[in-house]
Amino acid sequence: MPIELQHVTYDYMPGTPSQVRALDDVCMTIQDGEFLGLIGPTGSGKSTLIQHLNGLLVPTSGRVLVDGLDTRAKGADLRRLRQKVGLVFQYPEDQVFEETVYEDIAFGPKNLGVPAEEIEERVREAMALVGLPDSLMKRSPFELSGGQLRRVALAGVLAMRPEVLVLDEPTAGLDPLGKREILGHIRRLHERGLTVVMVSHNMEEVARLADRLVVLDHGRIVLSGTPREVFAQGELLESIGLDIPDVTKMMRELRKRGWPVRTDVLTLEEAYEEISRYLAGTKAGGVR
Amino acid sequence: MNGDNRAVVAEALVHTYGPDESSGVTALSGVDLEIKRGEFVCIIGPNGSGKSTLARHLNALLLPTSGRVLVFGMDTRDERNLWEIRRTAGMVFQNPDNQMVATVVEEDVAFGPENLGIKPEEIRQRVSDALKAVGMEDFSRASPHFLSGGQKQRVAIAGVLAMMPSVIVLDEPTAMLDPKGRKEVMETLARLNKEKGITVVHITHHMDEAVHADRVIVMYEGKVVLSGPPTEVFSKTEDLAKWGLDVPFVARLGDMLRKSGFEVSRSALTVEEMVDELCRLSSST
Known part of the structure; x- marks a missing residue:
């Protein structure tokens, strides 16, 4: 179920003095099974863009085709669209409101009119997908840890059995362990065939997971490519206020100091290989 | 209190949430801690390690189940000190x-x-x-x-x-901010500490924010498990991983290089410091 954005422009409050252009002529296609990372500084249009993917917002001009279906078309089945493209907002736990974990996760499928006997099966399946034990089912969401609560919110979207999962800063505010857990679940969901679109400030995080990155600035796509291709453009990324990964920063700096090292490395291990290889050939290696 | 250079002291501090000690949840199980006047301290630890509970003791938002907390010599259990403690120890959430x-x-x-x-x-x-x-x-x-x-x-x-205030306690003030916002807040804190001599107790998940602190305190399961200068704390890569904490990239790289026999200094914790260190190493005789 590919999603295609054709010359999408979106204005907040069009025709008023406070009109703001949030998206400006955005063209992109999200392929089936892809893991797309969407990065950009605050206010670059990331959140506006992802709300177009399930028809929560429709373009001021241009069009969004989800599986060939125009989200602006009269009679477009938006309900079905929102089931197929599951959107997990920032701090989704703020929207958890039911009395039990079970009720909260069941909320989406119930609204879709899923038969009662199937709902429990879906809730169990969704909880398993995000690593929540069945024993939590009857608990109040408010007794859970921050990381668990976020996984409840994610399970609520998964219970609708979407084909595309769109996540807005899924690790914001979590501790390192909570981050690792939720990223692990997202990676496994992708491996099971789900298309994933993930918005993140943390470039190290998206670099490890995404097949492709799209960089937004002032509502426009300024860069797109594999993580390696994108991070090789360190200067451009820094100029729009993005925090480039330390590993990239360091290799660039060494390069500036005359070290013949690659600057497109993404991981600690790659950086270690490059640096130790060069050091071994210098006096530091010679005196060992 | 003259001559006492301690801003904050916790002695055998225990905190239990819930009706009583036997049926409640113990968030702090015997914390001993001293923070000096003018010190910039970072407290790190996974969720549920007791960091936030400890922070709330430092300005008497919570009171000890047992043990005691002194803020510039004032015991938080003494109700008469309450307003002065809240003024002396400012809290940011x-x-x-x-x-x-x-x-x-x-x-x-x-x-x-x-x-x-x-x-x-x-x-x-x-x-x-x-x-x-x-x-x-x-x-x-x-x-x-x-x-x-x-x-x-x-x-x-x-x-x-x-x-x-004489001390500012910040409970994950940067957790909800983007990289630019985080940088603004960190620079502000460093300046207040340096120029105004305000004691800073900064609780954070971001390990890279702790590399410039005077001291890093690691909490795990309601206890202080490690305390020392950043160079010392971040060299314990295995312990930190065991406690569910991330070690900054530069510290991990230094660790790997040392294991391969390169004499990289443990004090290089930022990208700039590491680049200088590597250049020094490659040109030294």
């Missing part, structure tokens, strides 16, 4: 939106001193000084609603500063 009380920045900053019954002209002076100290003087008439996350946190810090 994670979510900037929940901390804003007024519709105009300068009124928000004035809120604390107004409650202390300070004279209007002095309040104006304090508000203007505080906003200047956090670099927000140009926004005094702005509505907090239109500020970025980093700017809101700086206003929250100004609100605390207007109370003329």
Whole structure:
């Protein structure tokens, strides 16, 4: 179920003095099974863009085709669209409101009119997908840890059995362990065939997971490519206020100091290989 | 208290949430801690390690189940000290939106001193000084609603500063901010510590924010498990991983290089420091 954005422009409050252009002529296609990372500084249009993917917002001009279906078309089945493209907002736990974990996760499928006997099966399946034990089912969401609560919110979207999962800063505010857990679940969901679109400030995080990155600035796509291709453009990324990964920063700096090292490395291990290889050939290696 | 250079002291501090010690949840199980005046301390630890509970003891928002906490010599269990402790130890929380009380920045900053019954002209002076100290003087008439996350946190810090505190305790003030906002807040804290000598207790998940602290305190399961300068703490890569903490990239790289026999200094914790160190190493004889 590919999603295609054709010359999408979106204005907040069009025709008023406070009109703001949030998206400006955005063209992109999200392929089936892809893991797309969407990065950009605050206010670059990331959140506006992802709300177009399930028809929560429709373009001021241009069009969004989800599986060939125009989200602006009269009679477009938006309900079905929102089931197929599951959107997990920032701090989704703020929207958890039911009395039990079970009720909260069941909320989406119930609204879709899923038969009662199937709902429990879906809730169990969704909880398993995000690593929540069945024993939590009857608990109040408010007794859970921050990381668990976020996984409840994610399970609520998964219970609708979407084909595309769109996540807005899924690790914001979590501790390192909570981050690792939720990223692990997202990676496994992708491996099971789900298309994933993930918005993140943390470039190290998206670099490890995404097949492709799209960089937004002032509502426009300024860069797109594999993580390696994108991070090789360190200067451009820094100029729009993005925090480039330390590993990239360091290799660039060494390069500036005359070290013949690659600057497109993404991981600690790659950086270690490059640096130790060069050091071994210098006096530091010679005196060992 | 003359000659006492300790800002904050916790002695055998135990905190239990719930009805009583036997059926409650123990968040702090015997914390001993001393923070010196003028020190910049970072407290790190996974969720549920007791960091936030400890922070709330430092300005008497919580009181010990057993043990005691002294803030500039004042025992938090003594009710008569309450107001002075709250003024001396200012608190900044994670979510900037929940901390804003007024519709105009300068009124928000004035809120604390107004409650202390300070004279209007002095309040104006304090508000203007505080906003200047956090670099927000140009926004005094702005509505907090239109500020970025980093700017809101700086206003929250100004609100605390207007109370003329001696120590500022911040509970994950950068968790909800983007990289730019985080940088703004960190630079503000470093400046207040250096220029005004304010003691800073900064609780964070971001290990890279801890590399410039005077001291890093690691909490795990309600206890202080490690305390020392960043170079020492971040060299314990295996322990930190065991406690569910991330080690900054540069520290891990240094560790790997040392294991391969390269004599990389443990004091290189930032990208700049590591690049200098590597260049020194490659050209040394």
